[in-house]
Amino acid sequence: MNDSLHSAHSTDDTQYLIERAVQADQQAYAALYERYAAGLYRLCYSLLFQQQDAEDVVQEAFVYAFKNLRRFDPSRASFKTWLYTIAVSRCRNVHRRKRPPSMDIAQMSQLNLPAPQSEMPEAVLAQRAARDAIVTALGDLSARLREALVLRYGHGLSYREMAEVLGCPQKTAESRVRLAHKRLHSVLQPIGGEGLLEELLKIG
Amino acid sequence: MFNFKCRYTRARLNAFINRDLDLAARRLVGQHLDACDDCQVHYQRLRRSTHELERRLPQLGAPNKPRLNLIWTQIQQEIERPRPQEADEESLGWRSWLVLGALCLAMILPLWWQANNTMLAPLAQPAPLSAKVEETRVYLIHRRALHSYSTPSTPTASDHHLVAYLRNTPDPLLVRR
Numbered sequence: 001m002n003d004s005l006h007s008a009h010s011t012d013d014t015q016y017l018i019e020r021a022v023q024a025d026q027q028a029y030a031a032l033y034e035r036y037a038a039g040l041y042r043l044c045y046s047l048l049f050q051q052q053d054a055e056d057v058v059q060e061a062f063v064y065a066f067k068n069l070r071r072f073d074p075s076r077a078s079f080k081t082w083l084y085t086i087a088v089s090r091c092r093n094v095h096r097r098k099r100p101p102s103m104d105i106a107q108m109s110q111l112n113l114p115a116p117q118s119e120m121p122e123a124v125l126a127q128r129a130a131r132d133a134i135v136t137a138l139g140d141l142s143a144r145l146r147e148a149l150v151l152r153y154g155h156g157l158s159y160r161e162m163a164e165v166l167g168c169p170q171k172t173a174e175s176r177v178r179l180a181h182k183r184l185h186s187v188l189q190p191i192g193g194e195g196l197l198e199e200l201l202k203i204g
Numbered sequence: 205m206f207n208f209k210c211r212y213t214r215a216r217l218n219a220f221i222n223r224d225l226d227l228a229a230r231r232l233v234g235q236h237l238d239a240c241d242d243c244q245v246h247y248q249r250l251r252r253s254t255h256e257l258e259r260r261l262p263q264l265g266a267p268n269k270p271r272l273n274l275i276w277t278q279i280q281q282e283i284e285r286p287r288p289q290e291a292d293e294e295s296l297g298w299r300s301w302l303v304l305g306a307l308c309l310a311m312i313l314p315l316w317w318q319a320n321n322t323m324l325a326p327l328a329q330p331a332p333l334s335a336k337v338e339e340t341r342v343y344l345i346h347r348r349a350l351h352s353y354s355t356p357s358t359p360t361a362s363d364h365h366l367v368a369y370l371r372n373t374p375d376p377l378l379v380r381r
Binding site: 026029030033037038041042044045046051054055058062063066067134135138149150153154155156159174181184 | 215218253271278280283
């Protein structure tokens with residue numbers, strides 16, 4: 001692959017890659033994929049909690065995006081938010097087909113979390129329980145609230161970008177994040193949420 | 205005590221933490237947080253959990269490089285295929301045309317049926333009389349009426365029958381027979 005294509009990271013470079021890809025440049029396709037695939041996979045996995053489903057959605061989203069690159073309008077959205085919009089829409093379809101969403105806690109433990117600072121086995125167990133609890137709580141959120149939380153904190157999107165991806169007004173995106181926080185606390189509370197959060201804070 | 209200021213502050217705590225508030229709103233929220241212990245506790249908790257989510261969520265579902273490469277291989281195969289999506293679009297188009305055709309047929313068929321079947325054709329309204337014709341008709345009616353009043357008429361058979369009935373007397377015609 002062409003290194004110059006992969007080293008490009010700004011919006012202008014993305015636009016350049018898109019123009020090249022529209023002319024069926026395989027290297028440009030590869031560069032775009034390399035740039036956005038990891039983030040898109042994380043997004044899909046955080047929404048679906050299933051590795052296979054997440055991979056399928058990533059593939060579908062990229063194939064759709066690459067085949068419809070001519071329709072992409074950079075004045076309306078960035079390529080990233082456009083790609084995320086496609087993926088979120090596909091994830092919603094998967095949710096509809098597979099309701100209720102099945103959560104695989106075993107797979108969730110592949111978080112690649114940093115090793116705990118404390119070496120005490122009790123502390124390690126408590127921290128793991130805390131992690132599992134917060135992830136389980138995330139899984140218990142409704143799909144809309146999880147989308148908001150994941151886009152906001154998992155991918156650092158602004159509320160305006162979130163609104164583009166979720167297809168809702170910016171105020172709605174903001175209120176979904178607020179509501180998600182509230183729900184997260186109410187889910188964590190019965191299982192000792194405050195204590196768990198404190199435990200989580202000690203990890204870092 | 206939870207009051208209006210608490211409600212205002214809590215609705216904006218997320219934006220306050222993420223520095224999305226304008227200066228005036230930020231000042232109001234900050235002043236209230238300094239004054240209200242309950243909201244301060246709420247703020248601290250929300251700030252911790254926000255930071256926690258900001259730290260944990262990006263780590264959720266870290267991708268596996270070989271799996272991503274495998275997905276890329278499949279994507280390459282898909283995009284090199286001679287645009288199967290166009291076929292999908294065509295089939296979708298074909299379906300839409302079919303539905304449109306059915307709708308058109310549903311609208312045209314009753315009209316065609318009506319045109320070819322006189323029994324189902326709506327009754328034609330009588331054409332309105334022209335003013336002149338109407339005037340003549342009214343004139344004739346009036347003249348006939350005036351004529352009947354002005355000329356004494358000889359009683360007819362039906363008149364005798366009616367008079368007899370009203371007076372409860374035998375019908376002169378029947379008596380005559």
